[in-house]
Amino acid sequence: MNRASRGSPCQNTTQGTTQVNSMTRRSTTVSSATAPGADLVSLQIRTTIAFSELVEIGLGAISQPFSLFLDDTAQTAQFDIFLESELDASRLRLSLEDRLRQWSEGETWSISIKLVPFEDWGESWKQHFPAERVSARIVVRPTWATFQLGQNDLEVQIDPGMSFGTGRHFTTRSCLKLVDVLAGHCLPSSLLDLGTGTGILAIAAVRLGFSPVVAVDNDPQAVQIARANAALNSVAGKISFSVGDLASMRNLQPCSVVVANILADVLTAQAGNIVECVDMRPGSHLILAGMLADQYPLIRDQYQHLGFGEMAVESGDGWTTGLFQRL
Incomplete structure (x- = not known):
């Protein structure tokens, strides 16, 4: 009976852009095992705003934390899943590509891996x-x-x-x-x-x-x-x-x-x-x-x-x- 939005949450910043800190039943979007001062790896999913809600629901169903950026002007969405290594990101990418194909039903999407320099994640998203x-x-x-x-x-x-x-x-x-x-x-x-x-x-x-x-x-x-x-x-x-x-x-x-x-x-x-x-x-x-x-x-x-x-x-x-x- 989970909300369709449940729709998550920490939001907005620059003009025309909304940041949603997803917390799919998790305290932060970053693993607590991440070493202080360590860089992170972001697995990024890009899609349309219309499809983003189904991706939110799907990620929530597998208890996968993420951050979501919505660009209302371009009607696009970007999910960031923060991980500790490129190996972890590559493994998750293979799994999510199969799921995205099942969820998409013709919707467009892309998935990539990016290195993200360290910052104080626990506070900066606020x-x-x-x-x-x-x-x-x-x-x-x-x-x-x-x-x-x-x-x-x-x-x-x-x-x-x-x-x-x-x-x-x-x-x-x-x-x-x-x-x-x-x-x-x-x-x-x-x-x-x-x-x-x-x-x-x-x-x-x-x-x-x-x-x-x-x-x-x-x-x-x-x-x-x-x-x-x-x-x-x-x-x-x-x-x-x-x-x-x-x-x-x-x-x-x-x-x-x-x-x-x-x-x-x-x-x-x-x-x-x-x-x-x-x-x-x-x-x-x-x-x-x-x-x-x-x-x-x-x-x-x-x-x-x-x-x-x-x-x-x-x-x-x-x-x-x-x-x-x-x-």
Whole structure:
């Protein structure tokens, strides 16, 4: 039930370029065994932004840490996987070339090896992850950054060194935006976060006034990380976390708002289970995210046949997020 974005995170720097420090459930993108002052070898994968999300998911599935640079102007993406030797890089390259051929389905990509001089990796990447406003009221701030909050701003602290998902990816940002909008119209309401990852959506929901808030992920480590982030934000007691997947979970209490920012194939295969999580009362809401733009129409039609009407659509970076209401 991992997020499609989960979408990771330490970001942006130069104009038109975003750096995402991926932390696929790892503390840094560099092996802790790397000797102080040692140079590194970078295995670089270059592809399109549209294909980059599938590469992110694939690398996450094999627990491979990476850093990701997105050039919005050129619509290109570069993954850097840092290793200690060219031999390690060559071995990984052979493995990843086979996987990329399976993942690509015609998408263009290239892979190469580059020597990277030493720097203080544990600290230098932090400059690329500033605090940022992600919705009308929600501000996401890493623990070391500062942000001048407005009177109505609500802060969510996320430590990007902890996990994958800090609100920089479009799917997460669009969900946060829609949850913020719903909070202005339908509180008090319960909220269920399916595929919680770092817990960013659940934490934001508490900040916005939703109660109770429930967060679920099929990855035990993700749930552990989400709990830590909730504690960082002093809301640990206001979110009920659990480990499970949609195919086997039958004990979830239906909620007034359900956010499913997961994978398109899961949204399709588990549609029946997802709609059962939404309160039966007309007017209850469902946010679906994690779909590429060309995947959205079929999924929208599927949920409309299950009794949900489309209320709003957010599109960007090749992705589409839909807000639905039970009819």
